Amino acid sequence: MKSTANVLALVLILMPPSLQAQVGRVGEDGIKIYGEELPERCDIELIVKPPPTCRKEVRTVPSYSGKICYIVFPGSTWEQNSPAGVIRDAQTFFEKYCIYLNFEEKQLSKRQQKRYKKWYLRWKERLRRSIVPRRHLKGLKKRLKAQNPNLSQNDLNQLLDKTVEDIVKRASIPKRLHSSFYRKMRSLHKKVARKCKRTLVVFIDEYICYNPKPTRASATQLRFNQIGITAPDRRSHNILAHELVHLLGKPKTYRGGTTSWEHQKCPNSVMRVTRDKWYVPYNFANDLTIQNYAEMIRNRAGVKLIQKVK
Numbered sequence: 001m002k003s004t005a006n007v008l009a010l011v012l013i014l015m016p017p018s019l020q021a022q023v024g025r026v027g028e029d030g031i032k033i034y035g036e037e038l039p040e041r042c043d044i045e046l047i048v049k050p051p052p053t054c055r056k057e058v059r060t061v062p063s064y065s066g067k068i069c070y071i072v073f074p075g076s077t078w079e080q081n082s083p084a085g086v087i088r089d090a091q092t093f094f095e096k097y098c099i100y101l102n103f104e105e106k107q108l109s110k111r112q113q114k115r116y117k118k119w120y121l122r123w124k125e126r127l128r129r130s131i132v133p134r135r136h137l138k139g140l141k142k143r144l145k146a147q148n149p150n151l152s153q154n155d156l157n158q159l160l161d162k163t164v165e166d167i168v169k170r171a172s173i174p175k176r177l178h179s180s181f182y183r184k185m186r187s188l189h190k191k192v193a194r195k196c197k198r199t200l201v202v203f204i205d206e207y208i209c210y211n212p213k214p215t216r217a218s219a220t221q222l223r224f225n226q227i228g229i230t231a232p233d234r235r236s237h238n239i240l241a242h243e244l245v246h247l248l249g250k251p252k253t254y255r256g257g258t259t260s261w262e263h264q265k266c267p268n269s270v271m272r273v274t275r276d277k278w279y280v281p282y283n284f285a286n287d288l289t290i291q292n293y294a295e296m297i298r299n300r301a302g303v304k305l306i307q308k309v310k
């Protein structure tokens, strides 16, 4: 027993502090909870060379902690599939930089939940109808039947649903629906994010930013501190970490950071994006550049979202 303990102690001494730090515990829902035991300083590895080198070096930095609120949007598939995995993935990423993020779920009242859900189902239906109008369905079904003559009526209807769904997810959002979505997210924000330093992560099936061109991917809003994470990104790696770098780098709630609002060329940077389809899961890289780190620590989303651990 004693020799095992000695070996263990030796291993702990040899490991850099960031690796030996075992802080926080995993709660019942799978999300990590950080308490009082956080280290004051840490060693972290950052990308310090520009592309194509993108070399990493160790820096010693103070630790930071903070709380981020999130909400599962009523009527979205996140109600069945918990976002805990996505949140835990982001916590693991930020832990490497000695930034300890607690997450708190926000709930709407039953009445409000019902209202938001109703609005969302209607919005989705309007989107479907505007991309594939009802009058096109008959012709589409006829074509599918000609291509698959052996399908039963039931299977054919399922194929029709699937086909319409595929067309809709590839389409861009019409302007009217785009602005209605944006307004809804804004009003949700006002309702829920007040006690969260006006910052909120929304888990919803698709997300639309005011960019101002309609985009449907997971994203961070420019004009207020809101991140939307879409349903396909349940299987993406570091998606929430990527958006949180955009968010934490903001100097003001309505403005993007100099480097952290942009995407990057280093292949090992979490801020590099080569994605072209919002509905296909995507794996972001695992590292952070020194510029992005500095900007996050300096700006802290414009609202002191993280604080130095003392």
Ligand SMILES: [Zn+2]
Pocket (backbone or CB within 6 Å): 242, 246, 263, 273
């Ligand atoms: Zn991005």
